[in-house]
Amino acid sequence: MEYQNFRNHLSKTLGVPTDSLEVCSTFYEAKAVKKNEIILSEGEISDSTFFVEKGLLRMYSIDKAGKEHVIQFAPENWIISDTTSQLLNEKSRFYIEAIEESTIVVTKEGFFENLAKVYPDVAEKNQRLMFNHIKNLQNRVNSLISTTAEERYLEFLKKYPSLMLRVPQWMVASYLGITPESLSRVRKELANKKFII
Amino acid sequence: MEYQNFRNHLSKTLGVPTDSLEVCSTFYEAKAVKKNEIILSEGEISDSTFFVEKGLLRMYSIDKAGKEHVIQFAPENWIISDTTSQLLNEKSRFYIEAIEESTIVVTKEGFFENLAKVYPDVAEKNQRLMFNHIKNLQNRVNSLISTTAEERYLEFLKKYPSLMLRVPQWMVASYLGITPESLSRVRKELANKKFII
């Protein structure tokens, strides 16, 4: 069956039956994206959300100096979107790009509303997901203003154990808010202290 | 009339008439809080949101070393709550405290749901507010990983022009993720460059 992860995820997080997708089949479509393909660019307005069926995406910004800064990674079963662009109808300040060859499910405007019509508690469950997102962002802010690069790296390893193996090191550095060189040194330090990596 | 700001705010952001509050009057109450009074502590579980009718609140964390880190300020007409504690039912990791003597409106669990029953598009409008919150947090993360202390200070001044006059400088430093000493020097630098403060 297609969209297996998508179905399971919706079932698990929104509490709808796995065959519930038929009711809003016109509101989503699968898309294969190649490595390094950009599916959302700065300045675009998009009302889509992207569910990662397989593969790995990242969201990042580019500053005036031309440097990239990773805001978020999205491996399998994650939903990623620029909420600003999506609901507030503003131009996106971010890029979303595939780090690996991926399969994503693009849900269009109205998908969740439509699902909510048939399964009323979808709206509430959906809200819960958003709260979770806010929680993660608050944690990230908190950690950025209160911890060192080394601590943030250890947090990252703990929270996303397998991601380090799939994401280029310089992107992780960017996510942590440091340079690739600094991360390299942090890792060396940790290796010396016999924290195995 | 009481709760003037609260009514106006709900009317403006949620599109309900200013006299609509009667329908859910059992779901909120005003509260006067003194300066330095803590209305939510780490470890507590709270299903309330706090609307600032008058005054100024802040949300902050305390790290292992005992240092405070300001996550957010909330002046008049802001809503502040620990979303984690509120909807995910986990213990709060933050404190919420009054910086000035304040009047707040505490809305209890069910307030928005109840309002939404009578005014159906409240739910959607409410979601929009949450997206806005996410947008702000993303901006903050982006700025923390990509800009210097000076840039962040200037951003802060631009975004919250009057707040600098009401918030002790060391709290602003904490919000920016630097020490009070550093902020003092940043300000001195800017003064030299003839950016008037």
Place this chain on the structure above:
DNA sequence: CGTCGAATTGATGTCATTCAACTACAGTGG
């Protein structure tokens, strides 16, 4: 007026950046 926290300032230390050089390795085209 005296006290206490806030803010400033200086001296010094630490962490992370920058720039540059070098290695390792994967992908490309001849």
Place this chain on the structure above:
DNA sequence: CCACTGTAGTTGAATGACATCAATTCGACG
């Protein structure tokens, strides 16, 4: 199959940004 190229990662030396510690001043308020 090998040479060429480009990107990732590491390392070193110098620099810069911010932190820490200590001393002093400022200012609000009882």
